[in-house]
Amino acid sequence: MSVKNNGATRFFLFLMLLLSAGLLASCDDDDDPSTSSGQADDDDAVDDDASDDDAVGDDDTIGDDDTIGDDDTIDDDTADDDIADDDTTDDDTADDDAADDDTGDDDTDTCLKPNADCTLAETAAEAGFFVGAALPGSTDPGLTVVPTHFNSVTAENAMKWGSLCPLLEQCDYAEADALMDFAAANNLRVRGHALVWGKIPGHGHPGDLETLVNQAPDPYTFLQQAIDDHVRTTVSRYAGRVESWDVVNEPLAAIGSGFEGNIFYRTMGPDYIDTAFLAAHEADPNARLFLNEYFMAYEGPKIEAFLALLEELVDRGVPIDGAGIQGHVYVTEPEMSRLSDFLVAINDLGLDVELTELDMAKNALWDDMLAGRELFDAQADAYDIFATACLSAPACTGLTTWGIDDSHTWLDNVLPFEWFAPNLPLLLDTELEPKPAYFTIRERIAEFN
Ligand code: XIL
Secondary structure (H helix, E strand, O other), X not given: OOOOOOHHHHHHHHHHHHXXXXXXXXXXXXXXXXXXXXXXXXXXXXXXXXXXXXXXXXXXXXXXXXXXXXXXXXOOOHHHOXXXXXXHHOOHHHOOOOOOHHHOOOOOOOOOOOOOOOOHHHHHHHHOOEEEEEEOOOOOHHHXXXXXXXXXXXXXXXXXXXXXXXXXXXXXXHHHHHHHHHHHHOOOEEEEEEEEEOOOEOOOEOOOHHHHHHHOOOHHHHHHHHHHHHHHHHHHHXXXXXXXXXXXXXOEOOOOOEEOOOHHHHHHOOHHHHHHHXXXXXXXXXXXXXXXXXXXXXXXXXXXXXXXXXXXXXXXOOOOOEEEEEEEEEOOOOOOOHHHHHHHHHHHOOOEEXXXXXXXXXXXXXXXXXXXXXXXXXXXXXXXXXXXXXXXXOOXXXXXXXXXEOOOOHHHHOOOHHHHOOOOOXXXXXXXXXXXXXXXXXXXXXXXX
16 A cells, blocks of 8 residues: 555554553553563562462563463364365355356356456355454344345344353353354354453443452452353353354553553463463363454564464464454554455465454544545555455465444544544445445455366
8 A cells, every 4th residue: 555654644544543542441540551561560460379380470581381271272273274165154155146157167157257247255155264243233224234244243232251251150142142043044154253352341241249348258269250151151052053252352461561460361371371271171172262452553563472472372382273354454454464464374374363342433534645646446455455465375264344334443443533523434334335444445345166
């Protein structure tokens, strides 16, 4: 993407991104800023002798850790599953009107030709690839067009621990069930999001969790049990229906190379990640299990820390199958080219990867930075970088946009993005019609298959 980009502009963007990360993180009352070393904040460690030794205290720059023993290894082969063989992609929705494939070797009606008259869902399904949308809720008007354009869905909020259980002992699965029913009725693959997330009490996790943990005689054991119960209950409820889970969301600090000092990390150190993955694997051995993270750039300390963490998890036998990479970026974001190397590096660890949360926002400077280009055309170029990086990686199994259409996007309600609302960051416009980025992704899928 050729975008004019001077130093002042980049600094301003960086400030806005920092502000954005800070605000999201601010719901967590102790976001370990990890200014240089990424050390966990010992002052906040719950005084828990059982866990201090190998968990919270000493290590925390990712890469030299010593925690869960190899005994926990589950020598599974789920990481090798070939997603293209998955039933969910072989469904009828792919074939409806475009790819009547009875003609055997005749490929004139394939969706994988340039400019084929196919929807994104049809093209993706034929390629054995997932193109998904996050669903705001079971009554969102955009749901009507989801099966036409997407072959995968994620609940934007409904399956988060704090949405299911606003309080630890007060759970309600009705909304999540409704979205699962919608997916089943329309033959859509489901990504489950997210079993354990340290941000936003009452949303990412139960609102009373931290208090209960801190009051417990043995906080480590209490929290371990709570994670284990929640993960087993939720994953077994949807076993066989959720194809992949974001088991842990955003374990790393916003910047730097350390873990985020949330309630999970402060109490259990990195062990909480192992606990969640082990429970999920036992509850549904066939589900692909992901670690999901967001990044403000696709190179630098956080990228290195994330790769080191993945490697450690693999090395100590944690049943992880893949990494979810968020992509909440600006249309004018520079320096996205490293994304491709990053995805390949994840695949090199033997893990799948998916782009789990894409949206391309505009920003205060977009007029200036786009130099007169149409927003939607520049946005198509930005999406193209992500689509190309994913499709050219050895095992990037899908991409998901964080919303269905431009009439509903979380960016319009979160600072600093909300200053520039409407952000119009998705693949369908407010009338539910495909935008240029939609066709770019469709072409890219065809090109790479
Ligand atoms: C966001 C939702 O879109 C909002 O509706 C909600 O208020 C807060 O969470 N990273 C994630 C997602 O992993 O779960 C977040 O979703 C966006 C950032």
